[in-house]
Structure formats: C-alpha cells, structure tokens
Amino acid sequence: MGFYLLICHFDFLCLIFDIVCPFRWRRAGAIIEKMRLVVAFVTIMVLMAVALMPLDMALAQEVNPDRTLPHTVERGQTFDVIVTFTAPADNFTAVSLTDFAPDGWNVTVDATWCQPQARVKATGNKAEVAWQGPYDKGVNFTVLYKAIVPHDASLGNYTFSGFLAYYIGPSGHIFENITGDSEVEVGLIATPAISHSPASFNSTQSGANIENKTLEIWNSGGGTLNWSLTDGAAWLSENPTSGSSTSEHDIVVVSVDTTGMSAGDYSASITIAADEASNSPQTVPVSLHVTEMSPSPQAWLSQYWWTIVAGIVVVVLLVYFLRPRRNA
Numbered sequence: 001m002g003f004y005l006l007i008c009h010f011d012f013l014c015l016i017f018d019i020v021c022p023f024r025w026r027r028a029g030a031i032i033e034k035m036r037l038v039v040a041f042v043t044i045m046v047l048m049a050v051a052l053m054p055l056d057m058a059l060a061q062e063v064n065p066d067r068t069l070p071h072t073v074e075r076g077q078t079f080d081v082i083v084t085f086t087a088p089a090d091n092f093t094a095v096s097l098t099d100f101a102p103d104g105w106n107v108t109v110d111a112t113w114c115q116p117q118a119r120v121k122a123t124g125n126k127a128e129v130a131w132q133g134p135y136d137k138g139v140n141f142t143v144l145y146k147a148i149v150p151h152d153a154s155l156g157n158y159t160f161s162g163f164l165a166y167y168i169g170p171s172g173h174i175f176e177n178i179t180g181d182s183e184v185e186v187g188l189i190a191t192p193a194i195s196h197s198p199a200s201f202n203s204t205q206s207g208a209n210i211e212n213k214t215l216e217i218w219n220s221g222g223g224t225l226n227w228s229l230t231d232g233a234a235w236l237s238e239n240p241t242s243g244s245s246t247s248e249h250d251i252v253v254v255s256v257d258t259t260g261m262s263a264g265d266y267s268a269s270i271t272i273a274a275d276e277a278s279n280s281p282q283t284v285p286v287s288l289h290v291t292e293m294s295p296s297p298q299a300w301l302s303q304y305w306w307t308i309v310a311g312i313v314v315v316v317l318l319v320y321f322l323r324p325r326r327n328a
Contacts, residue, residue: 063087065164065179065180067182068084069180071185073149074188075149075151080145080146081127083162087137090137090169095133096129096164100161101160102125102158104125105150107124108145109146113143115140115142116141122145127143149186153186157184159182160183161182190221192226192276193219193220194277194280200286203286203288203289205258205288206292208260210255210258211256217272219246220247221277225244225277226275226276227242228274230273236256236286256286267286270286
C-alpha cells in the first residue's frame with residue numbers, strides 16, 4: 001500500500017510539472033518519465049516477493065517474549081525471573097535472549113532451568129540464553145534465571161530490560177523487545193515470626209501416668225505462619241503437630257507418658273519450625289522427673305503375708321507362754 005501511494009504521488013507531481021513547465025523543459029520530463037518506470041519496476045518486484053513469501057513471514061508475525069516478575073522483593077532476596085515465548089513459524093532458528101537486571105544486581109542461570117535446554121551465560125546483571133534450532137512452529141520456550149537483590153539496595157522500583165533475536169528461515173536477523181513485567185519493587189516485606197508460651201515444660205511423675213499440658217503458638221509477625229512440630233522423645237507427643245496462624249493463638253496439647261519408664265531424670269525438646277518465619281526454628285525444652293512408685297496396699301500384703309502370719313503366731317505363743325499361771 002505504501003508503494004502504491006508513493007507512485008500516485010509521484011504521478012501527480014509529474015502531471016503538475018507537465019502543466020506548468022514550458023515545452024523547452026520536455027527533456028527534463030523525459031528523465032522524470034524514466035524515474036517513474038524505475039519506481040514502478042521496484043514496486044512490482046517487492047509485491048512479487050511478498051506474494052511468494054511464506055504466509056507467516058509475509059504477515060511479519062512476532063514472537064512477543066513475555067517476562068514475569070514478582071511484584072515486591074526485599075533486600076538480599078533471590079527470586080526467579082521467567083520469560084516465555086512460542087516459535088511463530090517453522091525454521092525458527094539462531095534464537096538468543098538477552099535480559100538485564102537492574103545495575104549493580106547479580107544474576108545466575110543454569111542450562112537445565114531453560115526449556116528447551118539451551119546454552120547459557122551470566123555476567124554481572126546480564127543473563128544470556130541461546131538455542132540453535134531450527135524449531136517448528138508452536139514450540140514453547142521458557143527461560144528462567146535468578147536475580148539477587150543487593151543487601152544495600154535502596155527501597156523503590158527497579159527496571160529490567162532485554163530483547164530476543166532470531167531468524168525465520170532465510171529472513172534477516174529479527175529483534176524484539178521483551179514485554180510483560182519490567183519493574184520490581186524493593187520494599188520491606190512483612191515476614192512471619194514464631195511466638196509460643198510457655199517457654200519450657202517441667203513435669204514430675206511416678207509410675208505409669210499420662211500428663212497433659214498446653215502449648216500456645218501464634219504469629220507475631222506479618223503474613224501467615226505455617227508451623228510444624230517435632231520432638232525426639234518416645235514419651236512425648238503433641239496434638240496437633242502442624243497448623244497456621246496470622247495472629248490467633250493455636251492450642252497444642254502436649255502429653256507426657258511415663259508408662260514403663262524407670263525412675264530418673266529425662267529431657268527433650270519440642271521444635272517449632274516454619275520455613276518462611278524470620279526466627280525459625282524455636283525450641284521448647286521439656287524436663288521430666290520420674291520417681292519411685294509407692295506399692296499399693298494389695299501389693300504390700302501379697303508380698304509380705306507370710307511375715308504377717310509369722311508375726312501373729314509369735315505374738316500368740318508369747319502371750320500363751322508368758323501369761324500368769326494359777327496355783328492348783
């Protein structure tokens with residue numbers, strides 16, 4: 001269409017020239033006529049090339065690489081940067097992606113993080129990924145690299161930029177800017193924190209006995225605390241062993257079972273863990289003292305009955321032999 005408009009404008013200018021110029025300038029008009037023929041020839045050749053070009057190339061179909069970033073990150077955090085795109089035509093070849101994290105940041109990349117597997121390179125804040133191909137139309141590409149926020153980064157927004165380069169068949173080198181997310185905010189992210197009560201447990205028991213105590217767990221930070229409990233003692237158990245809290249107190253029943261345990265002192269710890277918490281893990285010490293069990297009356301009688309009987313017999317004999325005797 002652009003070439004067609006160019007020819008129309010050129011013909012219009014030639015018509016004006018024929019009207020306003022004297023006949024002695026007809027020689028210059030002949031030169032313009034030759035120029036008109038050259039423009040027409042070039043236009044025809046371009047239209048033929050477009051007509052013979054594969055449809056997806058004639059339409060100048062774009063790849064549209066799309067970047068995905070988290071909305072907010074914090075100082076010292078390592079996070080994923082993902083770029084995806086799809087081969088727009090067959091013979092999609094010599095594909096290379098270059099993406100820049102903000103100045104002063106560092107990036108890391110691994111060939112196994114990209115699909116299809118690619119050649120990768122990371123230099124400072126620049127990630128480079130390349131595929132040779134050729135690939136068929138519709139093949140999906142995924143680039144993943146990791147960006148590291150400096151510990152001394154100022155709070156605020158930071159910009160990513162990059163481009164994709166490729167060939168489609170015999171076409172020339174094509175470049176496209178990466179679209180999608182381009183900014184990430186460095187801020188103070190509210191992280192969960194583990195709080196619990198009491199700080200420790202102490203228990204004294206004798207014999208076979210089960211004692212229950214209460215442990216409270218809650219989130220004293222931001223977000224959601226997903227906690228779990230573990231311990232290393234057979235005589236200690238908790239119910240439940242996991243839960244979540246935004247700020248409410250979760251109640252855990254801690255049970256101490258001394259069945260079959262010998263007298264003595266025992267110790268263990270309940271560990272409260274939460275991957276996202278700023279102070280994970282936390283430990284709750286548990287101390288247990290098991291005393292000797294006093295025998296029950298029935299057990300005492302069953303063990304010493306013969307001593308009791310013997311004592312009674314001795315008392316009866318003593319009374320018999322030592323009682324005063326009457327004179328005849």
